[in-house]
Amino acid sequence: MSFFSGFTNIFSGAKRAVNYVVGADVQKIEENGVTDDPSRISTVFTCHSRLSEHFSRMPILIKKEEGSADVEDRNHRLFYLLRYAPNPLQNAQQFWSTIEYHRNQYGNGYAQVFRDKNSSYPTEIKIIHPLQIIEARIVKNGIIYKIQKENDSRSYTVHSNNILHFRGLSEDGLFGLSPLIALQKETRINERASSTIDNFYKNNATSPMALESELPGQLSGPAAKMIKEGKDEFKSNFTGPQNAGKIIHLPPHTKITKLAMQFADAQLLGTLKYTREEIAAAYGVPMYMIDGSAEKLDIEQMTLNFATNTMGPIAKIYKSEIERKLLTKKEIINGTHIEFDSSVLLEMDYTKKVRAVKEQVVNGLLTPEEGAKRLGNRPVSSKWAQYHYVQAQYIPLELYEQYNPLLKDKSKIKE
Incomplete structure (x- = not known):
């Protein structure tokens, strides 16, 4: 099922509610023996890795206004929770990198907030895998998420006040679109080109030589059998990377002939480069972070552009959701706010x-x-x-x- 197939509207009397099927995985299609799973594309994996790793490097700062200055408030009740240990199982780096991976893979990242019963202050934040969100019902005062329990067929519901929902690009402002939907064509081309080249090398199709019989005419009987057995033995003993460097013994009545071939995989390599650039551009990741091509490039300027134009908007997504769900209205009015320190990305x-x-x-x-x-x-x-x-x-x-x-x-x- 595609991530965006099956959106349904439900009306009950005067109270309007909308029911979204939100837990489906990104679509995988099998065609001609090749399974299109975008997450298997190395460029996609690298983009996910770069974005997750760099985002989790940025420390979360809780700041408050003091006069005309913003100062970090290390005594704030959320400081340790957001900066060091969101829950007992994960540190902050593991937590935020996983959430960002989910947001890039599925278009949405989720975390459930557990609060103190007396003060209603957050005490723990746990990651909810997007595929556990089996339904999201829009009601008058927010969204009710239906969540399937891990290793259990049962489910439970949580109000959006206790769900941190980090979205990607969205059509309705409620649920994010996975970049892999837009990149479906490019990832399929990339998968097929990689599979074709893999099969070329696996079958030794790039060999520039061939064995040719020196015996005239159409062979049959013992002579044909001898030639065939000799070729099979030659292939077994002298082809493939495991036989590199051996002294070659040709089968009887055969010679090596050079082939004049135009290899299609050279063009496929160009196709792979083209699709890699498109995928990297969709995620906002510079190509030097994908293939290491840093020669003659102003790395510092490109890193600055990455921190400003890619990581900056991503940090704003998290900042807005955290402030809205975890800070009180009074704190926000008094000038308390969240910032991500992007200066750590600007290496010099x-x-x-x-x-x-x-x-x-x-x-x-x-x-x-x-x-x-x-x-x-x-x-x-x-x-x-x-x-x-x-x-x-x-x-x-x-x-x-x-x-x-x-x-x-x-x-x-x-x-």
Whole structure:
């Protein structure tokens, strides 16, 4: 069943509800002995891996407004839960990378929130596999998810207030579309091209040589049998990677003939490259992360583009859902918000990192103590290291008279 087949509308009296079949897997089609499973394509797997790994690298920051600044609130009730241990079985990296994989594979990532009975504060968050979501019923005050228990035929329902639902691109704003649906054509081409090349090599179809009999005419009887047995023995003993380097003994009355062949797999390799680029573009993953082609490329600029144009929108999906479901209305009004620290994705060499920190310190954006911490050095043990410093040679033109000592004492100015 396709992920988007079978959407049904249900009306009951004046109360409207919509019932979605949301748990079906991405469609797999078998044709001519080849099964199209998009998740088996190496480029798709690599895209999923890159997005999941990089997303889980970004620390979650819980910030609050203090005056005109945003400062991290490590004492917030959600800090440890989101940053380190969402549940007893998984650390934060495992948890968020799995959710992001589900979102890219199925278009939707789910997690159930368990709350304290007295305070209603979240105490644990567990991943729900998208295929466990067998139904989602839209009601007046939200969505009711019907979830199948693991290793059990029974199911239970949970209100959307206790389900973190991270969607991909959506047609209705409620359920995400899997990128694999849009890439179905490309993944099928890729699968067939890979299978064709695999069979070429498996059957030694790329061999540039052939055995040719030196005996004239159509052979029959003992002579034909001898030639056939000799060819079979030759194939068994001298072809394939396991026989590389052996001294070749030709069967009686045969010779090796060179073949002039145009190999179709060269064109298929070009097709594979083309479909790889399309798949990578759909996921927003740079090609150098797919095939390692980093020569003559500005890796830092491409990494910046990846962090800004790919990971930035993804982080916004998670930020919006976490804030809406896990923060209280009062906290949001008072300025508490969630951020993902994307700066960890912007790798640079040590010299550039020192230069960047130095510029922030001398321009008053960081204190010397904060700069030392950024570089992994021991903080300076002095209160003066906790101040912000800035050079004072610039003065505002509108207040020039106040800053110029000559103009302060007009008697010193010659007429």
